[in-house]
Amino acid sequence: MKKISSYIRERRFTYLFAVLSLLASVTLDLCAPQLTKGIVDEVIVGGKTEKLKFFLLGIFGIGAGRCIFQYTKEYLFDSAASSISGKMRKDLFTHVQGLSADFFDRTNTGELMARIKDDIDRIWDALGYVSMLIIEVIVHTLIVLYFMYHLNWKLALLPTAAMIACGMIAVIMERKLGVVYEEISEENAVLNTVAEENLAGVRTVKAFAREKFEINKFLKHNKKYYDLNMKQSKVFVKYYPYFSVITKILPLITLMLGGYMTIQKSMTLGELSAFVEYSSNIVWPMEMLGWLTNSFSSAVASSKKLKKIYSEKPSITEPEHPVVLDSVKGKIEFSHVGFHKADNYEILHDISFCIEPGKTLGIMGATGAGKTSMIHLLQRLYDATDGNVYLDDVDIRDLTLAQIRSSISLVMQDVFLFSDTITENVRLGKREEVDLRRVKKASKDAQASEFIERMDKQYDTVIGERGVGLSGGQKQRISIARALAKKNPVLVLDDSTSALDMETEHLIQQTLNELSDTTKIIIAHRISSVKNADEIIVLDNGEIVEKGVHEELLAKKGLYYETYLSQYGNMEQSQRKEA
DSSP, X not given: OOXXXXXXXXXXXXXXXXXXXXXXXXXXXXXXXXXXXXXXXXXXXXXXXXXXXXXXXXXXXXXXXXXXXXXXXXXXXXXXXXXXHHHHHHHHHHHHHHSOHHHHHHSOHHHHHIIIIIIHHHHHHIIIIIHHHHHHHHHHXXXXXXXXXXXXXXXXXXXXXXXXXXXXXXXXXXXXXXXXXXXXXXXXXXXXXXXXXXXXXXXXXXXXXXXXXXXXXXXXXXXXXXHHHHHHHHXXXXXXXXXXXXXXXXXXXXXXXXXXXXXXXXXXXXXXXXXXXXXXXXXXXXXXXXXXXXXXHHHHHHHHHHHHHHTOOOSSOOOSSXXXXXXXXXXXXXXXXXEEOTTOOEEEEEEEEEEOTTOEEEEEEOTTSSHHHHHHHHTTSSOOSEEEEEETTEXXXXXXXXXXXXTEEEEOSSOOOOSSBHHXXXXXXXXXXXXXXXXXXXXXXXXXXXXXXXXXXXXXXXXXXXGTTSOHHHHHHHHHHHHHHHOOSEEEEESTTTTSOHHHHHHHHXXXXXXXXXXXXXXXXXXXHXXXXXXXXXXXXXXXXEEEOHHHXXXXXXXXXXXXHHHHHHHHHHHHXXX
């Protein structure tokens, strides 16, 4: 993680001018009691009325100067903090985007949202308004104490002792709040996850009448979040009255002791007036200590959470000296590939096959057989734990991730469409290359143009989040159009026609057959989707149990044949009866 001090150094000149403005503002503010002293001692007591106009001009000048420097300091602090928080958010998001798929397997979306939004916001506050006030409190206190000791060092011992007491209370409170904020930050992430999952799956919740259950689950975490915030409030309420008592009593005791010293002629009336003003001025820094401690503890807890995210390193990394292919032909080979995740549960075992450029491979198997995992390995979302995966006879570990992934057009089993226009969803990944003409051609080939062109805004129609508002078949066809528009050398369809009728699937199959220069991998449960493939492999429990073309596999009377009978058996029987 880039240290926060590094971000501050990048904006050091802004902070420098902000601090200089703060110094000027505070110094001017604390010069005002000196003018009050002069008015009392020289004008009221001394009778030198001719000096009054100079004192009044001084007060006016202080007011005008404070107005300018107050605005400047707040603007500069806010500007610097906004710039840093924006850069921190960008860097964190970039780091998260660079992490491998296994990180997202074990990390909730709600937690990441909490880190990127809430935790950065707390650090933003700390670097802006809170840091400004902390510096102002320190500067203000030092200048006030200087003037107080200059006026009467004996009387100045009283506010000094009060400040030491407030500082000790603030340290104790910060330690207690630090623990609470750790818990609040964790529960905030959980609460975000629960809310995000519920809202994303609201249609599923309603379909299964789970509203009451989901509400209770949310309320459970909301109650815990409430309890933690109340725990924080109890710490604050327990210690804050000490600040209030000290700050309320201090000016009163100062006035009493100072009045006694004035009667004893060890202070002038003007010095007493100035000292009482300073004692009132030193009150607000003490009152702010509690709030500043609260906010600072929150920012420290958030910083620790960000460090935890930054400590994560991608398990899939770029090769130090990558091989860069001039062009990708599309030859794919799996050589004795095995794969298991961190829990050592074996997903794939000894997978071997080779697809020549422009050929089609069909992959069949029951749910959980490892079909999608093979595609994840091909895209290098994960690395094979045994064996090798080759693209154009080069181990994909030696290629750049950009070249591997930009060479593969993927139609995923779980269709994801962004809340954007149909055109932008189809252009996704190659916005610069895919123009409207290619969007329309790809949509036509994917049998999507018919329903798109019936819409009021056609290709400029904005679809809802995750494709809400479209049927399952419509989303699949747009996803297929997105893959076709890229014209990449490798096309992967992961159970991508499951929501389509047989006629539409047949038309799309015809389109795929025309892509003679594209290597195609078709994962399906339907025999109709793979029967024309140049080779078909059948997976069972992560192993290839059958391999061949359609007719060969039928002749083996194995799993493929059983699947064929389950899908076409009744049709064949009815045809025999008619004959």
